[in-house]
Amino acid sequence: MKITFGLIKIELLLTEPRISDWVKDVDQRVNFGIEFGKTRKFIKDRDVVVVITGWKQGSGFTNTMRIVTVE
Helix, strand or coil: CCCCCCCCCHHHCCCCCCCCCHHHHHHHHHHHHHHHHHHCCCCCCCCEEEEEEECCCCCCCEEEEEEEECC
């Protein structure tokens, strides 16, 4: 199943360059995505966001799911 309705590829909106440290780069992108959602009013404080990432860059390494409460 592929769910794409309502998804926005925020990578196209990022103005900050990629960080060479993978973990810091992912955190920067997640924070950008949350702030983007807050400015567009589809994420608000105390919402719960599911973040799915990989342990390293590249296809096939997605194995991490974080549950984040928006502050």
